[in-house]
Amino acid sequence: MVDAVHIPSNFIHQIIDSDLANGKNGGRVHTRFPPEPNGYLHMGHAKSICLNFATALKYGGKCNLRFDDTNPEKENLEYVESIQASIRWLGFDWEDRLYYASNYFDQLYDYAVALVSQGKAYVCSLTPDQAREYRGTLTEPGRNSPDRERSMEDNLDLFSRMKNGEFADGTYTLRAKIDMASPNINMRDPVIYRIRHAHHHQTGNKWCIYPMYDYTHCISDAIEGITHSLCTLEFEDHRPLYDWILDQLDVPHHPQQIEFARLNLNYTVMSKRKLKQLVDEKLVNGWNDPRMPTLEGMRRRGYTPAAIRNLIEIAGISKSNSVVDVGMLEHCLREDLDRTSPRAMCVLRPLKVVLTNYPAEKTDILGMSRHPKDESMGERSMTFTRELYIDRSDFEEVPPPKFKRLVPGGEVRLRGAYVIRCDEIVKDAAGNITELHCSCDMDTLNKNPEGRKVKGVIHWVSASNSISCEVRLYERLFTHENPDSAEGDYRDKLNPDSLVVLSDCRAEPSLASAQPEERFQFEREGYFCADRFDSKPDGLVFNLTIGLRDTWGKIQNT
């Protein structure tokens, strides 16, 4: 459990401060994160998780995990498990407070009976189509159901028979009796129970009627003693119903619902429907594809929980619909990764370099710090040999202006080793560069050459003393800032280069022991992590989490 998540004060905390000052709730603060187990958690959920848990932490309160499992047909255990794993991974702990709305089905039923007994709810036989027609429109009031004045006795009997399984799905519903003319459509006698002969992942076949969200959520909150029920903006219109239900019933407590804006990020989609479509149409490789904004995908990609938490912190909590720039997330990521990742060298696109003046049998064992600013990470060693690999992008036969890497006749420093000069370019029959013949200035180990400045520093690996590995390079899934925008299908805005697999990269020997999910900074390239599922000791696979800031690349593109 992270003990310090700082959500900066926001309008919700101001409400809580004022509640506390007024002695409301006996000084308690109790929140909950209430996912429906009908899919995997994504970045949007992370906001709610952080807000709810961090708020509890800030005020010395508690936060429950409650599965809002009132629609069995869409839910399953796999989601229940994945959701818990993701919340733990993010760094939060609900201790012994894991609940399910289905825990309350008996109480919920009793409360419904109480409502019927008070004449505040009735059994309705309208079909879904009829119900829609009776509901009216945004600008016209609805009409009362013909069943609205059914006697309390008959309602009780019918509701009990609904529960006992005497009726088929869709034949009856239980509706709250409120006001069919309300300008708020949620108040036009909303359905609170429907018949569903479906197996439930928690309650099995015990029930064939299931309570609706609006009816369930407020009562669940009340039962759990939730003080502040935080939810997203689209539920603002539901608040009157939330309060109405609790006002009718003899519940132990009346929580306050407060709404905040969802998290939106540019260059991605967040809707469950679209995410599912990407998976189903194999546009990505599953829900945990490293390009997905799901927490499982981001985890596999190498994102750190701290970076995600930090983004939520700096993005803030408000009520305005906004789109956060992924650049902010990337900033949080690099900030955390730079601090925590040991450095290593890995040549992504190898180009052989032969040091003509370096004896074939000679070798240098070079010690290099794992982190330039954190000595506690220690050192690793690399073997320097006559034949090396450098990255193809670090050599240009015809260099662009301001290029400060290797060029014909030019010098460059091999990081942590010697300064070399390119003397000869070797090409194959097709004119492709196959190797470089260079000379090594043997007097430049750990010291600068006399009388000249060598500006460029590039990374390298010994040809014989390095290991082969696969590297998966990821970019943003979409090329379009707003894939959801009106023009065109979001799938047409997918980035064709979002995944590039490099199968013969050369890594320094110390990387051989990389464990799944272990993170590194490959110097001058970016942050990588060993793939959680595919990386094996004899077949290392690294995922690019995020590249280093690339001002050179930016200069070139302008």
Add this chain to the structure above:
RNA sequence: UGGGGUGUCGCCAAGUUGGUAAGGCAACGGAUUCUGAUUCCGUCAUUCGUUGGUUCGAGUCCAGCCACCCCAGCCA
């Protein structure tokens, strides 16, 4: 054209009793650097959707207007 919300710098976002626009991201300069990384300095809203009004004084109060988001599931 019903109801509920929101509009402060390219992107987030503070601004609580009206007193003269925080911060972060991005961007742009520059310094340091054996990662074109990191770090470090500096620049970046006479203006708060808009029009009026009240006031010595308004992002903050009042009125009108405009734009955008959400709601007509027996989904959550």
